Amino acid sequence: MVLICPHCNKRHTVDEKKIPRNVKKARCKYCGQTFLLENFLNESGKKEDLQSKQAGPRKIAVSLSKGGVGKTTTSVNLAAGLALAGFKVLLVDTDTQGQDSFVLGVKPQFGLTELVTGELTPEETIIEARKRLWLLAGGKSLAGLKRMIDRKDFGSETTLTETLKPIENQYDFIIIDTSPGWDPITVNVLFYVTEVLTPVSLEVMTLQGLVEFLKALSAIQKYRRELALKYIVPTFQDNRVKKTAGILGKLEALYGPVLCKPIRYNTRLSEAPAHGQTIYEFAPGSPGAHDYRDLVRKVTGNSKLFT
Numbered sequence: 001m002v003l004i005c006p007h008c009n010k011r012h013t014v015d016e017k018k019i020p021r022n023v024k025k026a027r028c029k030y031c032g033q034t035f036l037l038e039n040f041l042n043e044s045g046k047k048e049d050l051q052s053k054q055a056g057p058r059k060i061a062v063s064l065s066k067g068g069v070g071k072t073t074t075s076v077n078l079a080a081g082l083a084l085a086g087f088k089v090l091l092v093d094t095d096t097q098g099q100d101s102f103v104l105g106v107k108p109q110f111g112l113t114e115l116v117t118g119e120l121t122p123e124e125t126i127i128e129a130r131k132r133l134w135l136l137a138g139g140k141s142l143a144g145l146k147r148m149i150d151r152k153d154f155g156s157e158t159t160l161t162e163t164l165k166p167i168e169n170q171y172d173f174i175i176i177d178t179s180p181g182w183d184p185i186t187v188n189v190l191f192y193v194t195e196v197l198t199p200v201s202l203e204v205m206t207l208q209g210l211v212e213f214l215k216a217l218s219a220i221q222k223y224r225r226e227l228a229l230k231y232i233v234p235t236f237q238d239n240r241v242k243k244t245a246g247i248l249g250k251l252e253a254l255y256g257p258v259l260c261k262p263i264r265y266n267t268r269l270s271e272a273p274a275h276g277q278t279i280y281e282f283a284p285g286s287p288g289a290h291d292y293r294d295l296v297r298k299v300t301g302n303s304k305l306f307t
């Protein structure tokens, strides 16, 4: 297995079987800092491991303060892929556009806003969009929620945490799709999750956007040590476009340890939402389905999934 030091991001290849059972911490031989091993052993992707070694679900925000980079496409297809792999998944849409419902072909009447305000219960707001895949929808009403969070005198950044904590243990994964901007809801999301997955479009040059986003993220990490940038996922990879390779090279040099395999540009991915289908339903043999299955394997750490 590969351990990535959370302090300096250097990789260590170790044989998991050789780690004695009672050893809880490891020291990074590059930076000398120690870190808890359990955070890494959880990643073997086996459900039993997830349940026995980690209390509660893995909570992943799909976030970058820029639109059109593949956040919604990645959130939905990662969540749906995890559900197909046997995990119970809650997908939370925190964008006023409410695209996740559209992409999944469902029309929930209520969602995150009503749950946070306490107007409605989880049973009334969370819908089962697919087998093992539940959706807490976003949409226009979130604008009012933003104002409500803004008006709070204290504790405004933990509003979402207070809402989701009581129900989170029903799930193995909570995947949160975020809006393009940096708003009070995004801050709430980053105070709730422990992992961040950032899609970076290779089509539109977003390295600058990424650097700015990571600065804002590190401001939150000062308060939340457990919040980690776990995955950078290049999207819209098109080898016919010359600059793609250049951007990928830069990403590799700067963020190698957390860089994932790119998601290729695939028109099937842009067509699927109009049919209300995930990529596995709409075009299971497409490059898009192939690439998102790879991402599911990466996130669970289980290379045997779907084989």
Ligand SMILES: Nc1ncnc2c1ncn2[C@@H]1O[C@H](COP(=O)(O)OP(=O)(O)O)[C@@H](O)[C@H]1O
Pocket (backbone or CB within 6 Å): 066, 067, 068, 069, 070, 071, 072, 073, 074, 099, 180, 235, 236, 237, 263, 264, 265, 266, 267, 268, 269, 270, 271, 273
């Ligand atoms: N890999 C891809 N190849 C082709 N089209 C894509 C790909 N990923 C996303 N799209 C399309 O690009 C548009 C923007 O993607 P979206 O996931 O909505 O981005 P965001 O949520 O970051 O704004 C959507 O129309 C989507 O269907």
Ligand SMILES: [Mg+2]
Pocket (backbone or CB within 6 Å): 071, 072, 073, 095, 099, 178
């Ligand atoms: Mg979106």
